[in-house]
Amino acid sequence: MPFSPNFSISPATAKALMAIEASRTAVDGLPISPLLIASLRESARLLSTHYSTQIEGNRLTLPEVRQVIAGHGGFPGRERDEKEVRNYYLAADKAEAVAMLQRRLTEKDIQMLHGLAFEGTLKPTPYRDGQNVIRNSADNRIVYMPPEAREVPTLMRELLDWINEEIEEQRLPVPVIAALAHYQFATIHPYYDGNGRTSRLLATTILHRCGYGLKGIYSLEEYYARHLRRYYDALSVGSSHNYHLGRAEADVSGFVHYFCEGMADAFLKVRARAETFGGDARGGVESLMRELRPLQRQALGLFAQSRVVTAGELAKYLGISQRQGAEFCATWARDGFLVVENPSKKARSYRLAQRYEVGAA
Known part of the structure; x- marks a missing residue:
């Protein structure tokens, strides 16, 4: 007997389907x-x-x-x-x-x-x-x-x-x-x-x-x-x-x-x-991304999930040592890629500089 599923599409399911289509159309039309x-x-x-x-x-x-x-x-x-x-x-x-x-x-x-x-x-x-x-x-x-x-x-x-x-x-x-x-x-x-x-x-x-x-x-x-x-x-x-x-x-x-x-x-x-990536921000994203080093581009994925991170979290995300993570954060903060969010020595954290935040949102 051929597969013949028993189901119906409820109003709530139809609403979800319409939401899927709306999001799909919006994302596919954006020049990311x-x-x-x-x-x-x-x-x-x-x-x-x-x-x-x-x-x-x-x-x-x-x-x-x-x-x-x-x-x-x-x-x-x-x-x-x-x-x-x-x-x-x-x-x-x-x-x-x-x-x-x-x-x-x-x-x-x-x-x-x-x-x-x-x-x-x-x-x-x-x-x-x-x-x-x-x-x-x-x-x-x-x-x-x-x-x-x-x-x-x-x-x-x-x-x-x-x-x-x-x-x-x-x-x-x-x-x-x-x-x-x-x-x-x-x-x-x-x-x-x-x-x-x-x-x-x-x-x-x-x-x-x-x-x-x-x-x-x-x-x-x-x-x-x-x-x-x-x-x-x-x-x-x-x-x-x-x-x-x-x-x-x-x-x-x-x-x-x-x-x-x-x-x-x-x-x-x-x-x-x-x-x-709407409005005037679109044209600048490409040039901003070209400015970044490979590891900085990879780090954007972490900031897309969390606006504020620690050096330890960055190290785990990039698969590097804790010491390297701390060094990268300090260097990137000096270079203007990161900003120190919490200056506390024990709980120091970082966020992206404002000009790069659009690239990780």
């Missing part, structure tokens, strides 16, 4: 500096990596994730966590590359994304060959039993057929297609592990494939992580924990709304940043 886009893209990719792996139990903090991706890992006892973030970062990059090909998505694409996210290899990983169950970690009770392994290949082919047909026919809003693909992949649960990460990568691929990449400067995963209980509740619908006893036919309108609401939230944040 390529250098700044590169910095914001890197920040968004790191946020996606951090939050998507955090959802699955990864213990690394965002500054630690930055260090690992910069090649400065080395957290004893957390080697597996380091591997997870490196793998997901590579997989997120590959998801965008696949989307840029502008062709039909294939099972091999998904298997390759899983291989990168879970194993760190481009070799496509085969689907599970046995039954698995999702249990409550507190009392070990079964909370979800996915379809049997022998059913997975057929269900995945049906899902990919549906995704490609919807993309081609454009009968549904793209965010709804991505939401339903995310939900159904997680419901089929084609792997023993890594299903959550791969379902989020699949949704991202669809969004980028269909013109909702928003220059790559947003992170949906941050919204999921900050509203994690709602994320799991929206995924857990139906009258039974068994795929064949109600889960497959369940009304998934709640998850569609949650997904679209998260997209609207993420897109609005990007729009707010992008619109600081």
